[in-house]
Amino acid sequence: MDLMLSLDPGTSMTKMVYRVLSEIPYKSELLCMEPELIKISKDSLDLYESGQMNRPNPENEAWIEYNGEYYAVGFLAQKYFEARINFLELKYENAIPKTLAAVGAIAIRDSLKANFDLSLGLLLPYGEWEDRERLERGLTKALSSFSFRGKQFCINLINFQCLPEGGGLILTRSKKLGTDFNKMNKLLRSLIV
Numbered sequence: 001m002d003l004m005l006s007l008d009p010g011t012s013m014t015k016m017v018y019r020v021l022s023e024i025p026y027k028s029e030l031l032c033m034e035p036e037l038i039k040i041s042k043d044s045l046d047l048y049e050s051g052q053m054n055r056p057n058p059e060n061e062a063w064i065e066y067n068g069e070y071y072a073v074g075f076l077a078q079k080y081f082e083a084r085i086n087f088l089e090l091k092y093e094n095a096i097p098k099t100l101a102a103v104g105a106i107a108i109r110d111s112l113k114a115n116f117d118l119s120l121g122l123l124l125p126y127g128e129w130e131d132r133e134r135l136e137r138g139l140t141k142a143l144s145s146f147s148f149r150g151k152q153f154c155i156n157l158i159n160f161q162c163l164p165e166g167g168g169l170i171l172t173r174s175k176k177l178g179t180d181f182n183k184m185n186k187l188l189r190s191l192i193v
Helices: 042-050 075-079 091-109 132-143 167-177 179-192
Strands: 003-009 014-020 029-033 037-040 062-066 069-073 115-124 146-148 151-164
Touching (some): 014 091, 042 069, 069 075, 091 115, 091 132, 091 151, 132 151
Parallel strands (some): 003 115
Antiparallel strands (some): 003 014, 014 029, 037 069, 062 069, 062 146, 146 151
16 A cells, blocks of 8 residues: 545545655645635636646646546635535535545655555545445546546555544444443533533
8 A cells, every 4th residue: 555545525625634655754644625626628727727837736736637527626626717615515426526636636745656556534424425335436436547737647446434524423323322322422411510
């Protein structure tokens, strides 16, 4: 395995904690990207690229291509393509392009090869968490052939874990514990009062 990545593709910020395993000593890094995402045309992207004088940090100039479609992600989507957050969209729907942008930005920042192994942890709301197997299949396919800022990548997703975020963790735990959860809840309340 070359990269371990935990990702929350949130609507306030796309948050990542990652570790490149070829670096010694191992150290975890935090990286954040603006939450915006927008599908763009190749012509729009070519126009943007033709006006570039220098290359900003990859997390601030993130665009990807997979399955013949182009997406601007984060700061680029927000500032140049004027994307807005749609709070009605499911996180699940945006998880694949945001993950590709995150992996591409990390690969560029840390000078990773174009082919490497990835272990990915992803947080989704509890209601969307139930589609994690379908998301895993989509991520596996997308990661195997995509480009980030024009550089082609072929990433092998060797480990995937999708967990429910925040309140979803409580719901999952309460289902496992059943009546014991209610006993623990009462005990905690009595200690607080």
